[in-house]
Amino acid sequence: MLSERRLQVLRAIVQDYVGTEEPVGSKALTERHNLGVSPATVRNDMAALEDEGYIAQPHTSAGRIPTDKGYRLFVDKLAGVKPMTAPERRAIQNFLGGAVDLDDVVARTVRLLAQLTRQVAVVQYPSLTRSTVRHVELLSLAPARLMLVLITDTGRVEQRLVDCPAPFGESSLADLRARLNSRVAGRRFADVPGLVEDLPEAFEAEDRGTVSTVLSTLMETLVEENEERLVIGGTANLTRFGHDFPLTIRPVLEALEEQVVLLKLLGEAQDPGVTVRIGHENAHEGLNSTSVVSVGYGSGGEAVAKLGVVGPTRMDYPGTMGAVRAVARYVGQILAES
Numbered sequence: 001m002l003s004e005r006r007l008q009v010l011r012a013i014v015q016d017y018v019g020t021e022e023p024v025g026s027k028a029l030t031e032r033h034n035l036g037v038s039p040a041t042v043r044n045d046m047a048a049l050e051d052e053g054y055i056a057q058p059h060t061s062a063g064r065i066p067t068d069k070g071y072r073l074f075v076d077k078l079a080g081v082k083p084m085t086a087p088e089r090r091a092i093q094n095f096l097g098g099a100v101d102l103d104d105v106v107a108r109t110v111r112l113l114a115q116l117t118r119q120v121a122v123v124q125y126p127s128l129t130r131s132t133v134r135h136v137e138l139l140s141l142a143p144a145r146l147m148l149v150l151i152t153d154t155g156r157v158e159q160r161l162v163d164c165p166a167p168f169g170e171s172s173l174a175d176l177r178a179r180l181n182s183r184v185a186g187r188r189f190a191d192v193p194g195l196v197e198d199l200p201e202a203f204e205a206e207d208r209g210t211v212s213t214v215l216s217t218l219m220e221t222l223v224e225e226n227e228e229r230l231v232i233g234g235t236a237n238l239t240r241f242g243h244d245f246p247l248t249i250r251p252v253l254e255a256l257e258e259q260v261v262l263l264k265l266l267g268e269a270q271d272p273g274v275t276v277r278i279g280h281e282n283a284h285e286g287l288n289s290t291s292v293v294s295v296g297y298g299s300g301g302e303a304v305a306k307l308g309v310v311g312p313t314r315m316d317y318p319g320t321m322g323a324v325r326a327v328a329r330y331v332g333q334i335l336a337e338s
Helices: 004-020 026-032 039-051 068-078 086-097 102-117 170-184 189-196 205-222 235-244 250-256 259-266 317-337
Strands: 120-124 133-142 145-152 157-163 230-233 275-278 290-297 305-312
Touching: 004 026, 004 039, 004 068, 026 039, 068 275, 068 317, 086 102, 086 317, 102 120, 102 230, 102 305, 102 317, 120 235, 120 259, 133 170, 145 205, 157 205, 170 189, 170 205, 189 205, 230 259, 235 250, 235 305, 250 259, 259 290, 259 305, 290 317, 305 317
Parallel strands: none
Antiparallel strands: 120 230, 120 305, 133 145, 145 157, 275 290, 290 305
């Protein structure tokens, strides 16, 4: 276990290095921080921190910089989440509050996160598998053609055309719409198949084929494989951190192009708290020089998807964690009110 003083020295090194981009020496630490000890004592503490792998010396006669292990300890023990100021909170609310639909919410969230943190922002669309049905609408387009519209509790809207095996009258359509919604509205997607499996039996024999076709289309919509959609923005922000990446930022950019990699980075949506993955904690080799800060968002206190940012390990962790958490909270409120 590190002593309290050495923890304070580590915190000061992280703060100075993040702020100045320069390796930190003992003289600068004692001048900038009220550590209450001599430069010689600070040098001893820095030597101990280096021996234990929390800081490193990038080159001879330079100061020290934090390692992944040092940042990890800083995040776990030393960094509080920096709260957003009242003007920042109002700006977030106003910007996101102007969204007209789910696509607009996601697009605005990506833009806002990238601007607030000056990192790469990643937002996952609410997953259908973790959603509940708000309403199912059925519209007649022709005697034997319908449109099925599925609306989720997160504001996601899915539309499908249904070609019926026989003409389907307006009264039958109204009956199916009412029966369907009475069974599935407000229910989890996973529960829907069992709730509607006997529905065709409630209709006349000539309508059962169409009812079964509508239900098949609904089931297909519930299990769409392309549901794990991501939007990414602010990639150009990485160019400001060129010297933070060994040799080139190309491996980072290549990793960011792979959706599967990003989904793994964000982690499971069921974990609603702020998650920070630092450097080599990211399994993808191209992202070993980055940190990922992510959090779940959703309506009603349950996370249905994740959002977060990717940036260099030399990151303002308290500020980034605060921004990510605040934005997620507002997106959840918007989804709950939509």
